[in-house]
Amino acid sequence: MxxxxxxxxxxxxxxxxxxxxxxxxxxxxxxxxxxxxxxxxxxxxxxxxxxxxxxxxxxxxxxxxxxxxxxxxxxxxxxxxxxxxxxxxxxxxxSPVRRLRGRLAAPVTLWTAPGPAGLTVSSTLVAEGEPDRLLGLVDPESDLWAVVEEAGRFAVAPLGPPHRQLADRFAGLFPSPGGLFAIGAWADTPYGPVPADAGGWAGCRLDAAREYGWGLLVEATIEAVDLAEETAPLLHYRGRYRELG
The missing domain is CATH 1.10.287 (Helix Hairpins)
Structure with a gap:
């Protein structure tokens, strides 16, 4: 900035x-x-x-x-x-605030949109209600946000321990020769591709977005949920990926 x-x-x-x-x-x-x-x-x-x-x-x-x-x-x-x-x-x-944020364990999710585009996000929150909602903080300059803003929809998939390298790839921390989606198996959805071995996914319709700190607070309505067999979550804690147990 x-x-x-x-x-x-x-x-x-x-x-x-x-x-x-x-x-x-x-x-x-x-x-x-x-x-x-x-x-x-x-x-x-x-x-x-x-x-x-x-x-x-x-x-x-x-x-x-x-x-x-x-x-x-x-x-x-x-x-x-x-x-x-x-x-x-x-x-x-x-920064003491950044150190505080690092001590709050967060689930690692992958957000994708038609195009395709994707981004690793560790600030995803689901709020039950009528309708059900989803919130998250994303990088406003990311390729994902440019596509989501135009398409008006996106998919969110929780990641598990086997997805460490995938998470790094979509966070820009690991090289991705051939493109972000060139490696691994993907399932097509109307909201964006999701990892075929993910624990499920949610299809979201974009409602609003506004600057929040240095990020962009995205608000969306959950329109579809597809849950596969329950899998262990991948967590982000103090700058590293962790697992339960």
């Missing part, structure tokens, strides 16, 4: 940890081009932020070749390169 140079999704100083991971994936074959790109952004940020300190390390220091392989925050057990996240902000610089 300009001119504050904060991430619209998480509110941290940009490039935040997910943005750095995404940039490393995008420029994995040309680190020089990445440094040139970040250098231009650093100059622009310097003009807008005035006399801010630490811009060189913030924009360029982390991207220099240091050997090894990049760290992945949602790594599988035994696959980590570092014991801790090398891109994480020091404890004293972390």
């Amino acid at each position: 300009h001119p504050t140079w904060r991430c619209r999704a998480c509110g941290a100083h940009w490039p935040c940890q997910p943005a750095r991971l995404g940039l490393l994936v995008e420029y994995r074959h040309d680190r020089t081009a990445l440094l040139v790109y970040l250098g231009g952004l650093m100059a622009e940020a310097g003009e807008q932020l005035g006399h801010a300190t630490g811009l060189h390390e913030r924009f360029l220091g982390w991207a220099r070749v240091r050997g090894g392989t990049m760290f992945h925050v949602n790594h599988e057990p035994g696959a980590e390169i570092h014991h801790t996240d090398p891109f994480a902000a020091p404890t004293g610089q972390r």
